[in-house]
Amino acid sequence: MFFRRDFLIATHHGKEDAIGPLFREKFEANIIVPKNFNTDVFGTFSGEIERTGTPLETARRKSKAASEAFRVNLVIASEGSFGPHPSLYFIPADDEILLLTDYENNLEIAVREVSTKTNFAGKEVTTLDELKSFSETSGFPDHKVILKTVDEGHSTIIKDIQSWDELQSTAEMLLATYGKLSIETDMRAMNNPTRMSVIAQAAEKLANLMNSKCPRCKTPGFDVGKSEPGLPCSLCKLPTESTLKHVYICKKCDYHEDVYYPYKKSVEDPQYCQWCNP
Ligand SMILES: [Zn+2]
Numbered sequence: 196m197f198f199r200r201d202f203l204i205a206t207h208h209g210k211e212d213a214i215g216p217l218f219r220e221k222f223e224a225n226i227i228v229p230k231n232f233n234t235d236v237f238g239t240f241s242g243e244i245e246r247t248g249t250p251l252e253t254a255r256r257k258s259k260a261a262s263e264a265f266r267v268n269l270v271i272a273s274e275g276s277f278g279p280h281p282s283l284y285f286i287p288a289d290d291e292i293l294l295l296t297d298y299e300n301n302l303e304i305a306v307r308e309v310s311t312k313t314n315f316a317g318k319e320v321t322t323l324d325e326l327k328s329f330s331e332t333s334g335f336p337d338h339k340v341i342l343k344t345v346d347e348g349h350s351t352i353i354k355d356i357q358s359w360d361e362l363q364s365t366a367e368m369l370l371a372t373y374g375k376l377s378i379e380t381d382m383r384a385m386n387n388p389t390r391m392s393v394i395a396q397a398a399e400k401l402a403n404l405m406n407s408k409c410p411r412c413k414t415p416g417f418d419v420g421k422s423e424p425g426l427p428c429s430l431c432k433l434p435t436e437s438t439l440k441h442v443y444i445c446k447k448c449d450y451h452e453d454v455y456y457p458y459k460k461s462v463e464d465p466q467y468c469q470w471c472n473p
């Protein structure tokens with residue numbers, strides 16, 4: 196279904212570097228990257244434009260806009276969010292969504308990759324030393340940083356600083372005027388190699404899912420629809436809260452398939468049993 200087709204990557208932040216090579220290899224894809232597709236209207240990381248809706252909804256809007264503007268019916272859109280990890284609290288995480296929409300076959304395949312591999316951070320600084328130490332930790336200059344004035348609405352935002360010299364002179368100017376400034380990691384993919392590698396992992400997941408087909412109707416994107424608890428305790432044999440099976444569900448024909456013991460274990464350690472270890 197996806198072999199040798201035109202794939203439009205709805206991006207203007209260089210994400211094709213993380214997606215293109217893999218898709219050329221797996222699907223002999225003809226990768227199209229639109230010129231002048233400004234995804235910033237859908238929200239920016241540095242806060243000039245608020246995002247509205249869930250990341251998946253934003254990805255859908257980008258995909259549709261790109262498909263209509265460039266008249267390609269197979270589109271990959273991506274949306275990243277950064278913040279505390281959804282289950283490991285207080286640890287920053289990069290939460291990437293990749294959405295493939297095939298408008299010709301009326302099919303949508305989405306994957307999510309949540310990684311703690313991120314430099315996402317920001318702080319207010321008053322000295323060049325603080326600024327330097329933050330930038331070093333962030334991986335500057337391979338990873339870019341963004342400087343903002345600390346005032347109502349961040350009246351000045353400076354991006355795309357290339358060198359230590361430029362960083363220092365810009366910061367000196369802002370510190371002389373305002374006494375402090377806010378520095379944050381630039382999360383745009385082309386300015387953040389760590390994020391780029393997480394997008395590449397998501398792309399790998401997406402490619403695998405595109406090759407996972409429903410055994411009945413052969414529709415791609417055959418994926419885990421839900422997981423059910425009930426893995427038996429090795430000691431008391433009663434069901435625990437741990438996952439017993441994954442249920443794969445076809446989005447097109449609703450075919451279900453149970454896969455037991457998806458984590459390669461058929462009993463749970465009594466330490467996680469609510470009966471043996473309440
Ligand atoms: Zn099916």
Ligand SMILES: [Zn+2]
Pocket residue numbers: 428429430431432433465468469470471472
């Ligand atoms: Zn037990």
